[in-house]
Amino acid sequence: MNPVLAVDGLVVHFPARHGPPVRAVDGVSFTVAERETLGLVGESGCGKSTVSNAIVGLVQPTGGEVRVAGMPVRGADRRTLREIRAKAQIVFQDPATSLNPRMTVGAAIGEPLLVRGLARGRELRERVAALLTEVGLRPEHASRYPHQFSGGQRQRIVIARALALRPALLLCDEPVSALDVSVRAQILNLLVELQQSHAMACLFVSHDLAVVRHVCDRVAVMYLGHLMELAPRDALYTTPRHPYTRALLAAVPEPDPALQRAKPRVPLKGEIPSPAAPPQGCVFHTRCPMAIAHCREEVPAWRHLGETLVACHRAEETPAP
Numbered sequence: 261m262n263p264v265l266a267v268d269g270l271v272v273h274f275p276a277r278h279g280p281p282v283r284a285v286d287g288v289s290f291t292v293a294e295r296e297t298l299g300l301v302g303e304s305g306c307g308k309s310t311v312s313n314a315i316v317g318l319v320q321p322t323g324g325e326v327r328v329a330g331m332p333v334r335g336a337d338r339r340t341l342r343e344i345r346a347k348a349q350i351v352f353q354d355p356a357t358s359l360n361p362r363m364t365v366g367a368a369i370g371e372p373l374l375v376r377g378l379a380r381g382r383e384l385r386e387r388v389a390a391l392l393t394e395v396g397l398r399p400e401h402a403s404r405y406p407h408q409f410s411g412g413q414r415q416r417i418v419i420a421r422a423l424a425l426r427p428a429l430l431l432c433d434e435p436v437s438a439l440d441v442s443v444r445a446q447i448l449n450l451l452v453e454l455q456q457s458h459a460m461a462c463l464f465v466s467h468d469l470a471v472v473r474h475v476c477d478r479v480a481v482m483y484l485g486h487l488m489e490l491a492p493r494d495a496l497y498t499t500p501r502h503p504y505t506r507a508l509l510a511a512v513p514e515p516d517p518a519l520q521r522a523k524p525r526v527p528l529k530g531e532i533p534s535p536a537a538p539p540q541g542c543v544f545h546t547r548c549p550m551a552i553a554h555c556r557e558e559v560p561a562w563r564h565l566g567e568t569l570v571a572c573h574r575a576e577e578t579p580a581p
């Protein structure tokens with residue numbers, strides 16, 4: 261079966277005014293199958309949002325290929341790009357900036373259908389009402405404006421608009437990070453329900469490993485423009501193979517104080533290097549507690565270890581968390 265999303269050797273470099281280009285994404289490959297949710301995790305600035313922007317053509321790749329439902333994004337003409345953007349919808353972090361404050365909620369949700377000539381008049385109003393109901397709001401909310409809603413409700417409105425064109429792929433870029441902790445679980449549960457009821461594939465971009473564990477089937481870990489590890493969820497959380505994944509997991513707080521005390525500490529040295537001057541060899545070697553001389557010289561190959569894909573010379577030796 262063809263994947264809904266195929267990212268193959270994606271490279272995105274941004275030219276800098278002075279000095280070398282910023283290597284935001286440097287050879288990233290993965291696929292997302294029908295009905296699958298893949299988490300893409302990493303610290304801020306690792307390139308994960310650039311990947312999702314490249315998927316819908318918001319940034320131009322420097323190299324590699326992205327296919328959405330079999331359609332190549334690179335070099336796509338306007339018509340194909342329009343089709344790709346209908347098939348792959350993005351839900352961004354901040355619902356306040358995703359919605360036009362002067363547009364009613366009904367107009368915002370119905371806009372994609374109206375612009376593409378898919379519904380108008382009474383049919384449009386009915387489709388908007390159905391979408392509002394699906395995301396847990398009421399049809400009469402269509403006549404209100406975004407400022408009349410809470411942050412969580414606004415994100416529900418953004419999700420309703422993303423669903424309007426029945427996308428095959430939903431790209432969620434930190435969809436709950438800007439929301440109150442009290443409503444995050446509700447929005448995550450809604451996303452899981454909708455992903456299943458609409459049989460969508462989902463790429464879930466987040467810095468938060470606890471959130472990703474809740475919603476994803478597989479998880480890809482990114483650092484400084486590179487994938488470090490990609491594994492089924494349970495394998496990644498119980499048997500992380502990459503020292504960076506292990507460090508990220510060690511930093512996730514445990515609600516139970518006893519478990520928190522028992523957790524191994526995996527201190528990372530220093531700061532993330534500049535993506536304009538990434539380290540030679542393994543890009544993680546300047547911070548890795550397991551680095552050896554070989555790591556500074558040779559880029560680790562992307563290889564299988566059981567059901568996990570990992571890029572580390574010493575992956576077999578990484579201790580369990």
Ligand code: SF4
Pocket residue numbers: 502503504542543544545546548549550551552555560571572573574575
């Ligand atoms: Fe650490 Fe070396 Fe593995 Fe890179 S290749 S993660 S530096 S042990």
